Amino acid sequence: MGLREDALNYHSKGRKGKIETGITKECKNQKDITLAYSPGVAEPCKEIARDPSLVYEYTAKGNLVAVVTNGTAVLGLGAIGPMAGKPVMEGKAVLFKMFADIDCYDIELNAKTPEEIISACRMLEPTFGGINLEDIKAPECFEVEEKLREELDIPVFHDDQHGTAIVSGAALLNACEITGRNISDVKCVVNGAGAAAIACAQMYINLGLKKENLILCDSKGVVYKGRTEGMNKYKERFENETRKRTLAEAIEGADFFCGLSVAGAVTKEMVSTMARDPIIFAMANPDPEISPMDIKSVRQDAIIATGRSDYPNQVNNVLGYPYIFRGTMDVLSRRINEEMKMAAVHAIAALAKEDIPESVTKSYANSSELGFGREYLIPKPFDPRLLLRVAPAVAKAAMDTKVSRKNIDLEQYVDQLESRLGILQSVTRKIKRNVVVANRTHGKKLKVVLPEGTSPKILKAAEIVRSEGICEPILIGNIEKIKQLIQEIKLEKQLAGVEIIDPSDDKRTEKYASLLLEKRARKGVTRMGAYELMTGDHHYFASMMVDSGEADAFCSGVHHNYGDTLRPALQIIGTKADKVLAGIYMLLWKDKSIFVADTTVNINSNAEQLAQIAIQTHDMAKIYLNELPRVAMLSFSNFGSTKHPESDKVCKATDIVKRLRPDIEIDGEMQADFALSSELLERSYGFSTLKGPANVLIFPDLTSGNIAYKLLSKLGGATSIGPILTGMKKPVNVLARNCDIEEIVNLITFTIHRVQNGM
Numbered sequence: 033m034g035l036r037e038d039a040l041n042y043h044s045k046g047r048k049g050k051i052e053t054g055i056t057k058e059c060k061n062q063k064d065i066t067l068a069y070s071p072g073v074a075e076p077c078k079e080i081a082r083d084p085s086l087v088y089e090y091t092a093k094g095n096l097v098a099v100v101t102n103g104t105a106v107l108g109l110g111a112i113g114p115m116a117g118k119p120v121m122e123g124k125a126v127l128f129k130m131f132a133d134i135d136c137y138d139i140e141l142n143a144k145t146p147e148e149i150i151s152a153c154r155m156l157e158p159t160f161g162g163i164n165l166e167d168i169k170a171p172e173c174f175e176v177e178e179k180l181r182e183e184l185d186i187p188v189f190h191d192d193q194h195g196t197a198i199v200s201g202a203a204l205l206n207a208c209e210i211t212g213r214n215i216s217d218v219k220c221v222v223n224g225a226g227a228a229a230i231a232c233a234q235m236y237i238n239l240g241l242k243k244e245n246l247i248l249c250d251s252k253g254v255v256y257k258g259r260t261e262g263m264n265k266y267k268e269r270f271e272n273e274t275r276k277r278t279l280a281e282a283i284e285g286a287d288f289f290c291g292l293s294v295a296g297a298v299t300k301e302m303v304s305t306m307a308r309d310p311i312i313f314a315m316a317n318p319d320p321e322i323s324p325m326d327i328k329s330v331r332q333d334a335i336i337a338t339g340r341s342d343y344p345n346q347v348n349n350v351l352g353y354p355y356i357f358r359g360t361m362d363v364l365s366r367r368i369n370e371e372m373k374m375a376a377v378h379a380i381a382a383l384a385k386e387d388i389p390e391s392v393t394k395s396y397a398n399s400s401e402l403g404f405g406r407e408y409l410i411p412k413p414f415d416p417r418l419l420l421r422v423a424p425a426v427a428k429a430a431m432d433t434k435v436s437r438k439n440i441d442l443e444q445y446v447d448q449l450e451s452r453l454g455i456l457q458s459v460t461r462k463i464k465r466n467v468v469v470a471n472r473t474h475g476k477k478l479k480v481v482l483p484e485g486t487s488p489k490i491l492k493a494a495e496i497v498r499s500e501g502i503c504e505p506i507l508i509g510n511i512e513k514i515k516q517l518i519q520e521i522k523l524e525k526q527l528a529g530v531e532i533i534d535p536s537d538d539k540r541t542e543k544y545a546s547l548l549l550e551k552r553a554r555k556g557v558t559r560m561g562a563y564e565l566m567t568g569d570h571h572y573f574a575s576m577m578v579d580s581g582e583a584d585a586f587c588s589g590v591h592h593n594y595g596d597t598l599r600p601a602l603q604i605i606g607t608k609a610d611k612v613l614a615g616i617y618m619l620l621w622k623d624k625s626i627f628v629a630d631t632t633v634n635i636n637s638n639a640e641q642l643a644q645i646a647i648q649t650h651d652m653a654k655i656y657l658n659e660l661p662r663v664a665m666l667s668f669s670n671f672g673s674t675k676h677p678e679s680d681k682v683c684k685a686t687d688i689v690k691r692l693r694p695d696i697e698i699d700g701e702m703q704a705d706f707a708l709s710s711e712l713l714e715r716s717y718g719f720s721t722l723k724g725p726a727n728v729l730i731f732p733d734l735t736s737g738n739i740a741y742k743l744l745s746k747l748g749g750a751t752s753i754g755p756i757l758t759g760m761k762k763p764v765n766v767l768a769r770n771c772d773i774e775e776i777v778n779l780i781t782f783t784i785h786r787v788q789n790g791m
C-alpha cells in the first residue's frame with residue numbers, strides 16, 4: 033500500500049480520528065459520582081468563584097491547550113477550510129500529549145476575519161491554560177496573535193510563526209557551525225513571506241544575521257524597497273535595497289535558503305548557483321520546495337533539511353511547541369516572550385551535539401550511525417531528552433524575566449518531567465540518583481565487572497555508568513581489541529584509565545584457577561580444566577573477582593544465553609545458605625507497580641522454598657515500592673475452596689511466612705482477582721489479613737509465574753525491570769539477550785543499588 037492508502041486507513045480504522053478524552057479520577061460508585069458531580073462538585077466551583085486562581089488547582093485548565101485554526105493556511109495545502117484542517121489539528125493534539133503530556137482540544141473555527149478568531153479565543157480563555165494558533169494565514173495571523181497576547185492572561189503562541197522560527201533557528205546555528213560560517217556573514221534567501229517565513233526571518237536576524245544579507249521572496253518575487261504589489265506592513269520590515277527581482281536572481285551566491293512557501297518553488301538550476309556548502313531548508317509541507325534528491329543531483333555539498341520525517345534533518349515545529357508550552361504552563365507564565373523563545377533555540381541546538389540514546393536511533397531506519405553533523409543538525413522528534421532540556425530552559429527564562437506566576441525548583445522539575453516520560457524513566461532516575469548520592473556520601477564508587485568487554489554496547493554502557501557517577505566498570509576481554517573498539521566508537525577520553533583485564537594474561541588467573549579447583553574438584557573439574565575455564569569463559573573470571581571482593585557486582589548476558597551467564601556465578605559465588613535463588617520482575621504501569629516471582633528459576637518450588645521466595649521478594653519490594661508491600665500467595669483456589677496438593681502447598685507456604693516473618697502483610701492461597709481487589713476480598717473473605725490490593729504476587733510454580741509476567745508485559749501494558757536475581761551471595765544480574773544500552777545501564781544501576789542496600 034502507498035502512503036495515501038496507509039494514511040487514510042490510519043485515520044479511519046477503529047475509533048475514527050486520532051484522539052479521545054480520558055478521565056483522571058475514579059468514578060465507579062455512588063460515592064465517586066457524588067464527588068465528581070453534584071453535589072460534591074459545587075465545592076470546587078465555590079472555591080474558584082471566591083479565588084479564580086484556584087481554577088489551576090481544581091480543574092484541568094493548567095494542562096489544557098486549545099489548538100485553534102480557521103483553516104486558511106493548512107500546511108502548504110492552502111485555504112482548505114477548518115474542517116479539512118481537522119486531521120492536522122488532531123495531529124498537533126496527539127503530539128502535544130505524546131511528547132509533553134499536555135492535554136489538548138482541537139478547535140476548528142468557521143471564522144473568516146481576524147476579529148472572529150480573536151473573539152472566539154477570548155471566549156475560550158476560561159477553559160484553557162494556553163492557546164496554540166495553527167495554520168491561520170498571513171497577514172491575518174499576526175493581528176490575531178498580537179491582539180490575543182495583549183488581551184489574554186494565558187500564553188498565546190502561533191506555532192507556525194514561532195515554533196518554526198525556533199526550530200529552524202537552532203538548525204541554522206548548527207549548520208553554520210558545521211560549514212564553518214559566522215551567521216553575521218551568511219547571505220540568506222527566505223522564500224515565502226507568510227506566517228512562518230516572516231517569523232523565521234526575524235529570528236535569524238535576532239540570532240545575528242544581518243538584515244541587509246536577507247532577501248525575502250513571495251509569490252510575486254523579491255520583496256524589494258519600493259515594491260507596492262502584494263505588500264503588507266510585515267513584509268515591509270524586510271524590504272531589501274536590491275536590484276534582484278526574482279527568486280532565481282536572489283538565490284545566486286546565497287549561503288542559506290529557507291523555504292516556507294509551496295512545493296516545487298525551487299529548481300535544480302537555482303540550487304546550482306548557490307555558494308559552497310549551501311544550507312537548504314526546504315520546509316513546505318507536506319512536499320518541500322525542492323526534493324533532497326534533486327538538490328543532491330546538482331549539489332553534493334549541500335546541507336539539506338525538510339519539514340518531513342522521512343528525510344534526514346526534519347526541521348519541523350514539532351520539536352518546539354510541545355516543550356515550549358510544557359515549560360510555560362508549568363510556571364503559569366502569562367506569555368511566551370523573546371527570552372523564552374531564545375532559550376528554546378539554544379536548548380534544541382545544544383541537544384543535537386550530545387550523544388544520541390539508542391532508544392532514539394531505534395525509532396529511525398538506517399540511523400544507527402547518527403551523530404552531530406550534516407545529516408543530524410537538530411534532534412529527532414522521538415528524542416525524549418527534548419522534554420528534559422527545552423521545557424526547563426523555557427521555564428527558567430520565564431522565571432528569570434518575571435513573567436511566571438509560579439517559581440519552581442528546576443532540579444525537581446526535571447524529575448517531574450522524567451516521570452511524564454513514563455514510569456520506567458521515573459523509577460530508574462530515582463534509583464540512579466540514590467546510587468550517585470550514596471557514592472558521594474561514601475566517597476567511593478563501587479566496581480562492576482563486565483565480562484562482555486568486547487561488545488560496543490557494553491562499552492557505551494560502561495561510559496555512561498562511569499560518567500554519570502554510578503560505578504567504576506571493569507572490562508574483561510582481549511585488551512587490544514577492547515582498546516581498538518573504544519577508539520572506533522570515540523570513547524578514548526571517557527574510558528581513559530578504565531581497568532581492562534585479559535584473563536589469558538593476568539597475574540590473578542593462576543590463583544583464580546586454583547580457587548575454582550578447590551570449589552569444583554569433586555564436581556568433575558581438573559587443574560587444566562579450571563585454567564581453561566578461567567581463561568576461556570570470562571564469566572568465570574568475573575565471578576571470581578566478585579567472589580574474592582575485587583569487584584562488587586557482575587552484569588552480563590547481552591551476547592550469551594541465560595544459563596551460560598548464570599552457571600559460572602552459581603558455581604563460584606553460589607546462593608546464600610538460607611535463601612532460595614529466584615527471579616523477580618518489577619512490573620510498572622503509570623499508576624501502579626507490582627513485584628512478581630518466581631519468574632525464571634524454580635520449576636516447582638516446595639512450600640518451604642515458596643515461603644522463602646515470598647520473603648525475599650517482599651524485602652526487595654519494600655525498598656522500591658512507594659507503599660507497604662502486600663503479598664498474595666496465588667493459586668487457583670481461595671482459602672481452601674479447592675482441596676488439592678498444589679493449593680495445599682501454597683497454603684502451607686503462607687503459614688510458614690506468617691510464622692517466620694509476622695511483620696509481613698501476606699495471605700493466601702488466593703486467586704489473582706481476589707488478590708488485586710480488596711473489595712472482592714473483603715466481600716467474600718473478610719477475615720483475610722491482606723488489608724489492601726496485593727502488590728507482591730507469588731506464583732505457585734514457574735509455569736504460571738513465567739507466563740503471567742509475559743502476559744502482563746505484552747497484553748497488560750506493563751513495563752518490566754528484571755529478571756532481578758535474588759538469593760545469590762553477591763549481586764549478579766543477568767541481562768536480557770540483545771537488550772539495548774539503556775537497559776544495560778539500568779540493570780547495572782539497579783545492581784549497584786542492591787549492593788548499597790545490602791541485597
Ligand SMILES: NC(=O)C1=CN([C@@H]2O[C@H](COP(=O)(O)OP(=O)(O)OC[C@H]3O[C@@H](n4cnc5c(N)ncnc54)[C@H](OP(=O)(O)O)[C@@H]3O)[C@@H](O)[C@H]2O)C=CC1
Nearest residue numbers: 105107108170225226227228250251293316317339348349
Ligand atoms: N516545517 C515546518 O515546521 C513548517 C512549515 N510550514 C510550511 O510553510 C509554508 C507556509 O506556511 P504559512 O507561513 O503558515 O502560510 P501563509 O499562508 O501564511 O504563507 C504562505 C506564503 O507563501 C508564499 N508563496 C506562495 N507561493 C509561493 C511561491 N511560488 N514562491 C514564493 N512564495 C510563495 C505566499 O506568498 P504571498 O504573500 O505572495 O501570497 C505567502 O507569503 C507551508 O508549506 C507550510 O507547510 C509552516 C510552518 C511550519
Ligand SMILES: CC(=O)C(=O)O
Nearest residue numbers: 107108192317348349
Ligand atoms: C508543520 C506545520 O505546522 C505546518 O506545516 O504548517
Ligand SMILES: [Mg+2]
Nearest residue numbers: 107166167192
Ligand atoms: Mg502549521
